[in-house]
Amino acid sequence: MNEKRDFDQVAPSWDEEPRRVKLAGNVASSIIGAIHPDQTMDALDFGCGTGLVTLLLRPWVRSILGVDSSRGMLAVLERKVREREMTNVETVCRDLEKDERPAGRFHLIVSSMTLHHLPEPARLFNLFNDLLLPGGLIAVADLDTEDGNFHDDSTGVFHHGFDREKIMAHLLEIGFIDCGAQTADVIVKGTEAAAREYPVFLITARKPS
Numbered sequence: 001m002n003e004k005r006d007f008d009q010v011a012p013s014w015d016e017e018p019r020r021v022k023l024a025g026n027v028a029s030s031i032i033g034a035i036h037p038d039q040t041m042d043a044l045d046f047g048c049g050t051g052l053v054t055l056l057l058r059p060w061v062r063s064i065l066g067v068d069s070s071r072g073m074l075a076v077l078e079r080k081v082r083e084r085e086m087t088n089v090e091t092v093c094r095d096l097e098k099d100e101r102p103a104g105r106f107h108l109i110v111s112s113m114t115l116h117h118l119p120e121p122a123r124l125f126n127l128f129n130d131l132l133l134p135g136g137l138i139a140v141a142d143l144d145t146e147d148g149n150f151h152d153d154s155t156g157v158f159h160h161g162f163d164r165e166k167i168m169a170h171l172l173e174i175g176f177i178d179c180g181a182q183t184a185d186v187i188v189k190g191t192e193a194a195a196r197e198y199p200v201f202l203i204t205a206r207k208p209s
């Protein structure tokens, strides 16, 4: 079995990669466009990392909780929150693989680029279902099925992207409604002569009221 990636080690330099910042910006704008978050909403960002998406959504919602299993990634987010004196962002260290879950119920749950690091992504959707308030929304971004070349280091990568249609079918099967998908970003990697494109989907769905 693939071992877990050490995100603590990469945390200090995570935000220095421009394509990650661009991706987070495009994912956050796609979420805002699709969901129209508002100040009545308490949100959760699962696999929030250094908070690239969390902090872009923050002004749109009442509160946002960043959840991640890496204390190093969370420490970077916590430093930003402290330095910018933000009051509506909290963090909590939880590992879904150990069945650890955050307390509380949420109007909106988002997750970006974390699904492919989970051996059993279906468990994440069950968790979201449990943590959502009735009528709550999810917005999940990840790679479309790719050829296995996206990650230079595939430690902790359990899926080479996903078939968005299959994810939507699964969400409908477990009771979500109003499923939709769009392309939030296209990541370009490789040299100019041999560039490869990796589309990133954003799937949104609602828990029935």
Ligand SMILES: C[S@@+](CC[C@H](N)C(=O)[O-])C[C@H]1O[C@@H](n2cnc3c(N)ncnc32)[C@H](O)[C@@H]1O
Residues within 6 Å of the ligand: 007, 020, 024, 046, 047, 048, 049, 050, 051, 052, 053, 067, 068, 069, 070, 073, 094, 095, 096, 097, 098, 111, 112, 113, 114, 117, 118
């Ligand atoms: C590729 S990073 C994405 C971070 C952030 N969402 C972003 O867009 O920059 C994946 C994140 O998922 C977290 N993660 C991986 N497995 C996890 C698990 N089992 N439970 C909670 N978080 C997990 C990692 O620690 C890491 O911060």
